[in-house]
Amino acid sequence: MAKRFVSPQSLKDVDTHYCSGCGHGILHRIVASVIDKLGLRDKTIGVAPVGCAVIAYDYWNFDVSEAAHGRALAVATGIKRCKPDSFVFTYQGDGDLASIGLAETIHTANRGENLTCVFVNNACYGMTGGQMAPTTVVGQKTATTPFGRNPRAGEGWPLKVSELLAQLPGVCFVARTTVTSPKDVLKTEQCIRQACINQIEKKGFSIVEILSPCPTVWQKTPIEAAKWVQEEMIKVFPLGVIKE
Amino acid sequence: MREEGREKDKVLMSGNEAMGEAALRVGCKFYAGYPITPQNELTAYMARYMVGKGVFIQSESELAAISMVMGAAASGTRSMTSSSSPGISLKQEGISYMAGCQLPAVIINVMRGGPGLGNINSSQSDYFQSTRGGGHGDYYTPVLAPHTVDEAIRLVMLAFDMADYYRTPVLILADAIIGQMMEPASFPAKSEFDKPRLPKSWALTGAKDREPNVVRSLFIKEGSLTQHNENLKNKWQQIREAEQRYDQYKIEGAQYLIVAYGSQARIAREVVDVLREEGINIGLFRPISLWPYPVTAIQRAAASVDHVFVVEQSMGQMVEDVRLSLPNKKVHFYGKAGGDIPRTKEIMEYVKSEM
Numbered sequence A: 001m002a003k004r005f006v007s008p009q010s011l012k013d014v015d016t017h018y019c020s021g022c023g024h025g026i027l028h029r030i031v032a033s034v035i036d037k038l039g040l041r042d043k044t045i046g047v048a049p050v051g052c053a054v055i056a057y058d059y060w061n062f063d064v065s066e067a068a069h070g071r072a073l074a075v076a077t078g079i080k081r082c083k084p085d086s087f088v089f090t091y092q093g094d095g096d097l098a099s100i101g102l103a104e105t106i107h108t109a110n111r112g113e114n115l116t117c118v119f120v121n122n123a124c125y126g127m128t129g130g131q132m133a134p135t136t137v138v139g140q141k142t143a144t145t146p147f148g149r150n151p152r153a154g155e156g157w158p159l160k161v162s163e164l165l166a167q168l169p170g171v172c173f174v175a176r177t178t179v180t181s182p183k184d185v186l187k188t189e190q191c192i193r194q195a196c197i198n199q200i201e202k203k204g205f206s207i208v209e210i211l212s213p214c215p216t217v218w219q220k221t222p223i224e225a226a227k228w229v230q231e232e233m234i235k236v237f238p239l240g241v242i243k244e
Numbered sequence B: 001m002r003e004e005g006r007e008k009d010k011v012l013m014s015g016n017e018a019m020g021e022a023a024l025r026v027g028c029k030f031y032a033g034y035p036i037t038p039q040n041e042l043t044a045y046m047a048r049y050m051v052g053k054g055v056f057i058q059s060e061s062e063l064a065a066i067s068m069v070m071g072a073a074a075s076g077t078r079s080m081t082s083s084s085s086p087g088i089s090l091k092q093e094g095i096s097y098m099a100g101c102q103l104p105a106v107i108i109n110v111m112r113g114g115p116g117l118g119n120i121n122s123s124q125s126d127y128f129q130s131t132r133g134g135g136h137g138d139y140y141t142p143v144l145a146p147h148t149v150d151e152a153i154r155l156v157m158l159a160f161d162m163a164d165y166y167r168t169p170v171l172i173l174a175d176a177i178i179g180q181m182m183e184p185a186s187f188p189a190k191s192e193f194d195k196p197r198l199p200k201s202w203a204l205t206g207a208k209d210r211e212p213n214v215v216r217s218l219f220i221k222e223g224s225l226t227q228h229n230e231n232l233k234n235k236w237q238q239i240r241e242a243e244q245r246y247d248q249y250k251i252e253g254a255q256y257l258i259v260a261y262g263s264q265a266r267i268a269r270e271v272v273d274v275l276r277e278e279g280i281n282i283g284l285f286r287p288i289s290l291w292p293y294p295v296t297a298i299q300r301a302a303a304s305v306d307h308v309f310v311v312e313q314s315m316g317q318m319v320e321d322v323r324l325s326l327p328n329k330k331v332h333f334y335g336k337a338g339g340d341i342p343r344t345k346e347i348m349e350y351v352k353s354e355m
């Protein structure tokens, strides 16, 4: 029988530390596979975030830089401007990209930096134990919203970064996908592929936001977590290509 | 001022612009900065003269500027940022990361008054911050303090070579007077650094035909951060031994010694001249590297001195290093912060009252 699943060359053959049912593992594989298929590995420089994916460089088999929490797009800007022929992408959580790094996110996008951004929205801070993120949905319980996020109590509304960025002229591609079904995984791969091709074609800033399950913080089984994305999260964060 | 002059040709430039030009001449290919007085002329100079030579970015903040520099440095590119005190506080995040990641870059601080927003006048109040790491974690950065525009040029050039050789951020600690004033200066063909330029095999260039390179300051495997800190400590020690820099003036037979750096050393020099004329045996010791502090040299200079007078545009910061270096000497301090600076007459009066 022919071998159907081949591990990408851009992914190291090691165990990851991610919880079962976590979206990060699936996304690492998707990113690595797109890079392989586009033949980009030899000129790829990734930028890892501070968050659960902080040691992504232990899993990816290409050059990677660390960045301070929220500064991945600034680091990526420095790399890409100096090495315009390399392929540079960031991989960031919602705390990293939408909270502490929001200024970097908006300004990098607004400068139209020729970069690809993989934005992992799990509606919480995974790494620090499940606090509220800017993307936490109304009513969602986290370590710092123990009674559920309440906008009327000064806790704000879920921030829709993709919609915000789509308004900027420097941004050429914005899509929101998820990884909770095989169909959605394929769609995610398609969108990330497009976001990479845009960079090769020097089109400007591309971002793919992925609604990503975090069963551990959500205190759900992997199956319940996937269901919560499909039933609750997408009501707040509708899927689809927002700008192209 | 882009015509390539011969080395001995003098030009008239402000310290801020001269430091920018020095960076360009030594191969700086990336600059990111955020406006702040009193260093704006430097950012503007880079915006104008980096065209065709490298990348200039006006960043959205100092946090972003230093992270852009970090990315540029990670790609193996000579890179620089500049700011003044409040902006340097924000840059400490990235400086700590770069020290941990062992990335070279040059950071210029044209100091102004603090704390907080303070004011835009000359000050030397960031000595503690600069010479003790400045950000979080166990680290140092070499700190070079120019006292003339001409020296600022030489130290910026040196800073790039040092940064690359030791794989560390290097700080230029100037003050508003040095940044703003214009005086004749020349551009040497290269820095006085005496060590080789090493290949940047660690840089991120794409993992073609080699194992992937990773730029990181995170070490979570048991014992790995302890080992990393030991390695860094060995590097700091190597720098301490090789890179102490200083200047001295009329110290032969001196009974008294003034210690000052940066623009304050120019005033101190005048004090020495006037007091010498009055028959007082006094000399000047001027540290150029504030870290590593020139401990051996100051001990030598002060060997037969009775009183040491430290003069700073601060409430007393470098004086702590002088006291650490000279535990058995009588060390006096005279300083002012917040815009006013210690002037010749008042320093003379202070020296006379204490000797």
Ligand SMILES: Cc1ncc(C[n+]2csc(CCOP(=O)(O)OP(=O)(O)O)c2C)c(N)n1
Pocket (backbone or CB within 6 Å): A050, A051, A052, A053, A069, A092, A093, A094, A095, A096, A097, A120, A122, A124, A125, A126, A127, A128, A133
């Ligand atoms: C300056 C700074 N502040 C806070 C932290 C602590 N911290 C680490 S990860 C993180 C949030 C991560 O959340 P997110 O970006 O959503 O990624 P996830 O872990 O959910 O994948 C925080 C607050 C830090 N490392 N640095």
Ligand code: SF4
Pocket (backbone or CB within 6 Å): A017, A018, A019, A021, A022, A023, A024, A052, A122, A126, A127, A213, A214, A215, A216, A217
């Ligand atoms: S805490 Fe959440 S985001 Fe982090 S690894 Fe576990 S499931 Fe994934």
